[in-house]
Amino acid sequence: MSVLPYLTQARAPLTQTIPAIDEFGEIRSISIPAERPLTVYVDKRELVTLMTLGAQPELLVLGYLRNQRLVRSVDDIESITVDWDLGEGLMEGAGVAAVKTRSGIAEIEARTAKKVVTTGCGQGSIFGELLDEIDAVQLPPLSDARITQSQLYSVVNTIRLKETTYKSAGSVHACALFAVGVPAGDAPEILMFVEDVGRHNAIDTIAGWLWMQAPSQGSGADKLFYTTGRLTSEMVIKSAQMGVPLVVSRSGITQMGYQVAQALGLCTVGRATNRHFLCYSAAERLVLQAQAQAHAQPHV
C-alpha cells in the first residue's frame, strides 16, 4: 500500500496593495500578485529556486520533481516542508522547501545537468529525454475519452465564475483539472484550481495534486486540463505525461504544441471564451452538438 508524503500547508499573502500614479497624475491603490523565490532543497542539497505566487508551494514542489522526472513515484517522497522567510529587503517573503526522500534521488547531478529553456515559462527540463519519453505516452483511445460541446462550455463557464487572484490583481495564470468521466451531458466537475505567476508552476502544482490522490483516482485518463496560457510544447507534453487526453485553453497554440498533440492524439482546444473555440487536434474527442451551436453567437 502506498504511503503518501507529509506536506505542510504554508500560507503567505497572495497579493499586496501598492500606490500607482495614473495618466491624470492621481495616486491609485492597486493590488498586485506576490512573486516569491522558493528555494528547493532535496535531502539538504540545493536543487533549484522557483519564482512563485505561493498559493500551494508543497504541491508545486512535488509536481516539479515529478515533471522534471527526478522522482518516479510519489512513494519516494517522505515529506515536503515549506517555510516562508520573514527576511527583509529583496528577500522579504522568500521561502525554503525542504524535501525529504525515502532513499535519495539517484544520479541527481547528471539528471539536472542538461537544460531546456521552455517556451512558455520554462524550466530546465531535459529536452532530448523528453522527446524520447513522448513516444512512451499512452493516452486512451479516441473513442473512449471524449467531451461534448456542452461539457466544454460548462468548463469554460466554471472558470469564468471563479473568484480569483487574476480578478483582483491580474498578472497570474490559472490552471484547473476537471473530471469528465461522467455520463455525457453532465457538467464536468472541477477537482483542482490553482493560479501562479508562471503557468509552468500552475501545471506542476496540478501534477503534484494528481499524484497525491489515491492511485485509483490518480489517473489522468478521465480528466480535462484547462489553462489560461498558451498551448506550447511544454504545456502539451506535461498534460500528456499526466495521461490527460483533453486540454482546453483561453489562448492559442504554437507549432510544436500542435505537432506533439497531433502525434499523441491529444485533443487541444484553444481560444475558448464565451461560446467560441477552435479545436486544433484529435477532434474525434470533441462531440459537436447542434443544440449547443444554436446558442453560439456568430463571428462578427
Add this chain to the structure above:
Amino acid sequence: MSVLPYLTQARAPLTQTIPAIDEFGEIRSISIPAERPLTVYVDKRELVTLMTLGAQPELLVLGYLRNQRLVRSVDDIESITVDWDLGEGLMEGAGVAAVKTRSGIAEIEARTAKKVVTTGCGQGSIFGELLDEIDAVQLPPLSDARITQSQLYSVVNTIRLKETTYKSAGSVHACALFAVGVPAGDAPEILMFVEDVGRHNAIDTIAGWLWMQAPSQGSGADKLFYTTGRLTSEMVIKSAQMGVPLVVSRSGITQMGYQVAQALGLCTVGRATNRHFLCYSAAERLVLQAQAQAHAQPHV
C-alpha cells in the same frame, strides 16, 4: 578596438497555417507561430536548448549568454552560427547554434549548475548571484533619464502600428528598445523590435542586439524598454542589467518586480494601452503633462 562577433542570419518561417474546427463544426484555416528547439553549443559543448520562434536566433543566443552572465564581454565571442535542421517528425525545424569563443568560458560547469526557474518564462539563471549583482547596477540619476507623457504615448502608439506575428498568428510576446535621448517632446525612435514565443527570449534578443552596437551606442542609459509581457522580477532585473532606466508594459507588475524596480530607481509603467497607464516606481522619471492628459479618456 573591439571586434564584433560574426553572426549568421539564419531564417526560417515564423508561422504555419493549420486547419482548425470551430464551434459550428466548420474547418477554418488559421495561422500559428513557430516554436523551434534551438540547441546551443559553446565550443562544441552542449549548453542548453531554447524554445524559440526563431526570428533572430543569433542575437537570442548572444543575449542569453550575456544575461546568464556566462560571457562578460561581446569581445569574448568569435562567432555564432545557426543552422535550422530539415529533420522530420517532432524535430522538424529544430536548430543548432554553434558558439565559438575566443578563449573559452571559464568555469562553465560551475556557472550553469545552480538554477532559478524564473516566473515569467524562466531560464535557469543563478538567483543568489543575481541578487548580489543587483546592488552593483547603476542607473542614471532620476533627474537625468526621463520621458514625458507625450513620449510615452508615442511609444505605445509605435508598437500598436507594427506589423507583427502577433497580429497574424497570436501567441507570441514582443519586446522593443527605444532611444529616448532626444529633446523632450520629440518622439522616441524605435531601435529594435522582436517577437518570440517566450518573452524571456525576446528580452535576451534585445540584450544581444544592444551588445552588437558600437560601444558608444551600446549603453542602455538613454533607452526605454517595452514589453507586452508582465513586469516580473526577471524582466525588471534584465532591464536593469542592460542599464535601461525606463520600462513600459502592456501588462501589470508582480510584487518582486516592483520591489526590485523601487530599490534601483527604475521607472516601471504598466497597463499601457491607448492613453491609460499606471506608473509603479520611480515616477520622477515620468513628466506628466496637462496637455497630454487633455487627450486622455476618463476611466469608465
